Amino acid sequence: MSRIGKQPISLNEKVEFSINADNVVTIKGEKGSDSLKVDPSIKIEKKENELWVTRSSEAKQDRSLHGLYRSLINNMVEGVTNGYKKELEIIGVGYRASLSGDVLELNLGFSHPIYFVAPDDIELEVDTKSRKNPTVIITGINKELVGQVSAKIRSLRPPEPYKGKGIRYVDEWVRRKAGKSAAKA
Numbered sequence: 448m449s450r451i452g453k454q455p456i457s458l459n460e461k462v463e464f465s466i467n468a469d470n471v472v473t474i475k476g477e478k479g480s481d482s483l484k485v486d487p488s489i490k491i492e493k494k495e496n497e498l499w500v501t502r503s504s505e506a507k508q509d510r511s512l513h514g515l516y517r518s519l520i521n522n523m524v525e526g527v528t529n530g531y532k533k534e535l536e537i538i539g540v541g542y543r544a545s546l547s548g549d550v551l552e553l554n555l556g557f558s559h560p561i562y563f564v565a566p567d568d569i570e571l572e573v574d575t576k577s578r579k580n581p582t583v584i585i586t587g588i589n590k591e592l593v594g595q596v597s598a599k600i601r602s603l604r605p606p607e608p609y610k611g612k613g614i615r616y617v618d619e620w621v622r623r624k625a626g627k628s629a630a631k632a
Contacts, residue, residue: 451517451518452500452502452514455497455499456497456520456521457496458493458498459528460496461476461477462474462527463475463476464493464498466491470484470485470487470489471483471484471485472484472485472491472520474520474523474527475527476526476528477527477528478527478528478529480527481523481526481527481588483519483523486516488502488503488504488509488512489501489503489512489516491520498524500517522591526588526589530586530587530588531586531590531593531594532586532593533584533597533616534582534584534616535582535584535585535597535600535615535616535617536580536581536582536614536615537553537613537614538580538606538613538614538615539555539556539612541556542555542556542581542604542612544573544575544581545573546573549565550563550564551564551571551600553603555604555614556612561603563599563603565596568589568592569585569586569592569593570585570586570587571585572586582617583614585600600614606619608623608624609624609626611623
């Protein structure tokens with residue numbers, strides 16, 4: 448039995464769960480709703496305020512999907528109740544970020560500004576007050592989409608190892624290298 452798959456998913460009173468004949472799971476909560484198509488070999492049952500994910504056989508494919516779908520459904524429940532948030536810090540002289548409507552404008556040392564339009568389910572926010580460097584805050588109910596958007600923004604100018612300039616996650620540690628002047632000594 449999968450260690451992750453056999454754990455129940457707890458639901459609070461504000462979360463609604465439904466599954467239709469096509470094996471599409473829909474979870475609705477305070478922040479919104481999310482849906483996921485589940486493999487036919489995986490069964491999802493609601494007992495009291497808990498969801499139980501079971502598999503139909505002990506085949507290798509079914510065993511591998513068991514823990515996966517339990518984690519995906521748990522992430523959906525967590526997303527519609529609390530939501531997900533990633534913070535990116537922009538470090539560098541002259542590097543700026545501003546938000547106008549739904550468009551994020553980034554000045555990252557290129558000869559032109561970069562405009563980034565977020566998907567519909569993602570909310571962007573730029574904070575320039577609380578920290579020394581500008582911070583881009585990405586929030587949403589879908590964990591995968593929040594991570595994907597934050598990775599895409601980070602890939603526009605990843606942190607470089609000599610001065611540490613670029614876009615990085617707030618809790619990310621960048622390994623620094625010694626430059627040419629350190630090699631002469």
